[in-house]
Amino acid sequence: MNYAKNILETIGNTPLVKLNVLTKDLPCLVLSKYETFNPGNSVKDRMALQMIEDAEADGRLKPGGTIIEGTSGNTGMGLALAAIVKGYKCVFVMADKQSKEKIDILRAVGAEVVVCPTNVEPTDPRSYYSVSKRLGEEIPNSWYVNQYDNPSNCKAHYLSTGPEIWEQTEGKVTHFVVGVGTGGTISGVGSYLKSKNPNIKIWGIDTYGSVFKKYHETGIFDENEIYPYITEGIGEDILPKNVNFDVIDGFTKVTDKDAAIFTQRLAKEEGMFLGNSAGAAVKGLLQLKEHFTKDDVVVVLFHDHGSRYVGKMFNNDWMRDRGFVEEDIKTAADLVESHNDKPLLSVQTEELVSHAIERMKSLKISQLPVKDVNGFVGSLDESVLIHHFMSDKNIADKPVKEIMGKPYPVVKKSAKLEEISKLISKENQAVLVDLENGNHQIITKYDIISAI
Template identity: 40%
Template sequence: MPSVPSTKESPVKSPVCPHAGKLLSHSNGDAKLREGSFPLNGIEKLTVVQNPEDSSKTIQINTKNASPERKWIRPDLPSRCTWSLGASKASFFLLPEPIGDTPMVRINKIPKVFGLKCELLAKCEYFNAGGSVKDRISLRMVEDAERAGILKPGDTIIEPTSGNTGIGLALAAAVKGYRCIIVMPEKMSMEKVDVLRALGAEIVRTPTSARFDSPESHVGVAWRLKNEIPNSHILDQYRNPSNPLAHYDTTAEEILEQCDGKVDMLVVGAGTGGTITGVARKLKERCPNIKIVGVDPEGSILAEPEELNKTDKTQYEVEGIGYDFIPTVLDRSVVDAWYKSNDEESFNMSRMLIRDEGLLCGGSSGTAMAAAVNVAKELKEGQRCVVILPDSIRNYMSKFLSDKWMVQKGFLREEDLMVKKPWWWNLKLQGLNMSAPLTVLPTVTCQKTIKILKEKGFDQAPVVDDAGLILGMVTLGNMLSSILAGKIKLSDPVSKVLYKQFKQIRLTDNLGKLSRILETDHFALVVHEQIQYLTDGSPSLKQMVFGVVTAVDLLNFVTGRERRERSMSESTDEL
């Protein structure tokens, strides 16, 4: 595989990796980070604050007297890789055990259910040491950086990640003695946080909703930390050529060996794009007629043509795949077709793989397999489709493995789980006696809001804008803990302590769904939808606050109804 030309002369005379020169741009030395610099919009200082409840960390940003430029390297720069089909190949690069040489298994029951004629095989990447396909690139990036003279003993590794690359890097850092800081969005599972913490990594969480080029995103925060911490390096899986090279040199070779060189279709979920790029390049060289299918979740923009990405969704629950930018290492030219997946089919397929095939895989594995059973219908008997299963169930024990979580997210119907339901289960929420909602504007001070909540006997209130649209929730507990921790002042507006991790429920939903929500949450926000017409005449669906309901409200309704029915029954008996 040809090398990637560097933009500056490398001080390393004979790097082991032909791409090692490119890695020098990750150094904390005299490399100029001019690419992607732009005004910081008033941000001066980023502070990492320890969360006493779960030992995770949050970000505080000071917006006064900001530096005029932000130093970072965009993760979506055009690739300078010179690979082309038929070009000369680099030498085979072997990763040490127990990373690599993962098993390939035949899927037996699922193809029959979906009427497939071809052979369906799955490469189980969760057998790697850290539990995912990302172990391959993590070790490769670290060792290439060491050979290039970038990483030295005592240095710090920082990486923005959805978790699995972070686990792989933390594993390597634990063995090799580096400090490791992992920056990842809030939506990623607590199981990943626990594993990272056990490996000695420091964890920083960022808002899931932040765009990749925002200073508050996991990418932006990682670069800010890198610029502030001496001898720190971002190995940068989004740009690092070692990412696709690891798969070109190992994953693809293993697939070819395990399939005796015969593969007709490859189905891979796309995140950074390193897996699909590296594997597809090698397979296209050795199997010219192979069809490469990339899988991209709804809400992501990786798929082509662009029309496939048109959707109102901006977020999704599946972790580790999909992005709101095109990573540098993703070579979309090697992908022959794209499949857009959704959360429901992904998680239900993951559960099916576990139940019917005995494969303890994660959510993105279900995404890839759900795509495969659809696109592989075009294959004939005697042909072969390979699906890569990226990670294991370990990271998602509290998510799609849980029936309650699946029901709460709308991916599973409650009636499919319960044989006998209480009498009130299917009653609509409209039957609850809910008082008029108490709402506050985002400009109201914390001091005033605390006073109002105490006077009215509420623990929480929705925060809405002037048009009545929901911005978030504010709770007494959240405000008081933030004030005591010194994060906010009493005079600050409640917009600084908005709580957005709350559940919403509609008036048309049943009390059973409310009951499930209240098993894990203290309250649910009751909303009703209205159609609002904009100035151009186009309709827009808006959610408005109807009320806040708690477990006490549900309990009062159930006991009150039972008490009335008991009284009526006793009166009838007396007659």
């Protein structure tokens, strides 16, 4: 009978799948190394198992020990699966920008998860790098994996992923394209492929907010390039030892927006339900078009599964909030379309200011139209509230009508975006839209900026 003795024996030997729609304008054959077929649904299963087995072999990981690692989610899943089979505990440290699905999945397989802030320096004691190291020192019988600098990361791909790609393409691969995070995949695969054919080109996909591209081209580690970004799984604000820049021929950077859009397009146009870094890889691949010819065989590696991003890149509200959804917004009706089925929030002239403040705080809004029995008669803005409060601490117990401003202008739902933007000013923070069915909606500066 043909069966695996445990789940770890199913790692590797993932298929190559041809891309057809998104790459139709490229002259070359594009094949994706589809790593979601690994049991933990990502490429990280390979190096997770390699790192554990190497640590067992040299005594760093002892029976009954605790595995500690900072992870964006996928390495944690690979480590957790191996830990279950081999009898270890796991503590994983994650940055708060990672999707909720990734955190929930790790907890579902029995791992303890510690969440740290994203927007701090790597050396900050709150960063997930620092917290991981500290836990590794504090927890008895523990092993801190450190996938960034652990040579077993690169080794795993030199021994498995690289040889698979070479054999599956019968040695015809000419380019390898992959998103770069810890550097293990690009360096391991790149080293192996170049050992077979030095002419194979290795391209890394980087993101804005990361240091890789400029460092590769200039040797300068530019801290001015470091800032928070949304794309998951690629880019770094450090230089991991696993990134072998000598193996890499070049980098191209992909924006958060393009990465998110192409993640959706892979699912809708290729039937490939993949993670955020796959969208970045495809857009990067298209940006490299001039480097390919009709005789080339390009392999792009897709890291992980789309199920880990259903609350983010596959959620249109999330995409819209970040300006990632391409919408043709021209009129007032277009601006309020996403919430015109909800009642307009307002406050009455005789309500206490404290009621209005509580409403604004609980709903996280900055402006409220003021009404009486005859309709809209005024407005309330957070800046006005602050101004009045500074001069009179008892303002909260007074009726709204005593501090309200002028009523917001009302426009027809056919009003153009340019017309609406002219009505927004320092003195007037919002515009009301008459939806012609007895209902109104509000447009704020934030709505205008989002539309732009």
